Amino acid sequence: MSNLNEAYWETFEAKRKKLKSEIANDPWRLTFHQMPETGWLNDPNGAIQFNGTYHLYHQYVPDNPEGGLVHWGHKTSADMVNFHEEEIFLSPEETYDRDGVYSGSALENNGIIHYFYTGNVKNDGDHDYTFSGREQNTIHMTSKDGFTIDSKRVVIAHEDYPEGFTDHIRDPKVFEKEGTFYMILGARALNHRGKILIYSSKDLDHWHYEGVFLEGDKEMGYMFECPDFFETEERDVVIFSPQGLKATKHAYSNVHNAGYYLGHVDWDNLSFIPESSFKELDRGFDFYAPQTFEDESGRRILWGWMGLGDISPEYSNPTVARGWQHAMTLPRELTVENGQLKQRPLKEYESLRKNEVKTAVKVSESYELENQNPRTFELILTLEQLGESLSVHMKEDTVLSYDGQIFSLAHGPSGFGRSERTVEVEDLTRIHVIADTSSIEIFLNDGDYVLSTRVYPKHEKDTIRFEGDAELSIEKWDLEI
Ligand code: FRU
Incomplete structure (x- = not known):
């Protein structure tokens, strides 16, 4: 039995066939970039190298190139260049994630992959500001091989988030530091500031709210999506995708923008202290919601969603008419050298x-x-x-x-x-x-x-x-x- 929910599965095959025939012979299909087999792709999720194999999961709407109910698509690779399309890994089939299995991350612990993602639920009512209309639950899921899900459970239910936030709290990124696990989550506060929350855990199942890891001021927009964090010898790096940044003469020109601070973590207070200005990771038209992971050789690798893009109303992506939309950037290796974040193609x-x-x-x-x-x-x-x-x-x-x-x-x-x-x-x-x-x-x-x-x-x-x-x-x- 595939991981795809049954009702969806029934209508899915027919639609996929149609989309596949529209896609066949499209000269705009990319050759060495990852893209949806059919339909829509957005954020990279759960990126990990496990027992040698690279896994890239991603937000995926296989039956509609304009988006909709998101699943986790799945691609694997032995060499980071040639990828294999796998079965859909995760689909919205529980009461706690029925309106979309939103973005999340993966980490290995004792030979098991642990994934954390956001289960999105839209009830009647306001989906943006109150606590009635939207639920964003944090779910812990495990797999022994990266292909089959062994367990799934809510570890932070929407009603257990701290006071002072809208319904938007999502995109868990989990990492380990000296025997403790930490989870960071992107959030929109009631005063419309973006924040990153931090939780800690000893066992990956019980999570304790520690406070605000990074606090945005007015200039930094109203919501921080897709937080990411890693340490390097020189500096710590926090990456996130703020929404609502004002465009300046040369920067922040897209609908939403993604970037980073270099700085350090105050581990006693579990807060990130920026030591640089906020810098965009990419200055082109198409880049958002990146995610990083460390591979088995110790490299820090980033994929970004090569989509979203330009703010101009006349822009439309011509591949939609051909049954698909969006792609990932090439994977890039990230380093910090002499106070500067460097990104190089793998x-x-x-x-x-x-x-x-x-x-x-x-x-x-x-x-x-x-x-x-x-x-x-x-x-x-x-x-x-x-x-x-x-x-x-x-x-x-x-x-x-x-x-x-x-x-x-x-x-x-x-x-x-x-x-x-x-x-x-x-x-x-x-x-x-x-x-x-x-x-x-x-x-x-x-x-x-x-x-x-x-x-x-x-x-x-x-x-x-x-x-x-x-x-x-x-x-x-x-x-x-
Ligand atoms: C970023 C994002 C995430 C969310 C996902 C839903 O592009 O909005 O915050 O989890 O996409 O597809």
């Missing part, structure tokens, strides 16, 4: 490189690089010298440019209504682009900034064109999986 993806081109060029006005495979490629530009400016044209009408101060990512018609994202970078020396059929991820200066975006070109013959005034070394590969 080394494993270098195995996809084919047909290397290496050249040094002096651009004055215009230079074209033949691009045999405009669908999927990687480009590393080292800026040896910059005159007034440099622009790089790719994917038919997407333009990356730098003028010594501002880096810009601008879309044309294939961006479907998206305009421009900008980052102030004082000394840009390296632009690293990873392009899949309908996505571009750009890493600046070896991971100081990242910009992720979806793009929908027609895939006609295409070149990479450079304009402006600069001296460059260029490395380029086709990427083939």
Whole structure:
């Protein structure tokens, strides 16, 4: 018996068949990124490496590309590059999660995977501000293998959360520190400030409320979703997805934004003390609700939901008409080096490189690089010298440019209504682009900034064109999986 609830299962197969036929032959299906087999995908959940196998679960609505009742989809991998689509792992079938098995995390303890997720229940009434209309229960679930659920029970019921909060308390992230387990939860306080709550436990089943781990001020928006936390040798890192941040000239430009503080935890008071400003993890159009995990080699790896995106009303994702929507970013390795969070694409993806081109060029006005495979490629530009400016044209009408101060990512018609994202970078020396059929991820200066975006070109013959005034070394590969 699959983990999918029976009533849903009955109607699901027919719809899936239809969606699959719409999807077949869609040239915008990604090749080395994870996406929904059919329907809708949002947040990464329960990311873990267990007995060598990587598991990526995710928010998933298999029968509707525009979202709806969320399940946990499931993909596995032995090498973080080739993934296998698994059966739906978790579906809303209990009274405490009947309106969606929301986001959560996983950790291993004594050879068992322990998952924590939010069971969403919408009763009649107000779903946002009171304690009557919505329930968000915290559920503990176990599995011996990552495929079959052995146990499931509510460990913090919605009525047991502390006073002073709206119905929005969710997205448990659990970690262990010196024999104690901690759970952090994102929350919206009654005064419409975002907060992260912290609980402790000795046995993963009984949880004790410890207080507020991180408190947002007015500037930080009204709700913190998807909190995450890890330690590095240099600093502790807290990641979350605040809702309601005001856009500034160059930052927080999407519907919602995700970012981090570097700082340290005061373990006596169980509170996080930020020592940096709040920084966005990604400055492109498509990034939200990331989750990290430590793999068996000790790397801290992050996946983000490459979706949500632009605030402009005219933007719509053209894959919806083809039966699916959204994807994950490439997995990135996170490190903190000299007070700076760095994000780099996982080394494993270098195995996809084919047909290397290496050249040094002096651009004055215009230079074209033949691009045999405009669908999927990687480009590393080292800026040896910059005159007034440099622009790089790719994917038919997407333009990356730098003028010594501002880096810009601008879309044309294939961006479907998206305009421009900008980052102030004082000394840009390296632009690293990873392009899949309908996505571009750009890493600046070896991971100081990242910009992720979806793009929908027609895939006609295409070149990479450079304009402006600069001296460059260029490395380029086709990427083939
Ligand atoms: C973030 C989020 C989470 C929630 C999930 C529901 O995108 O809103 O807070 O658990 O999505 O799908």
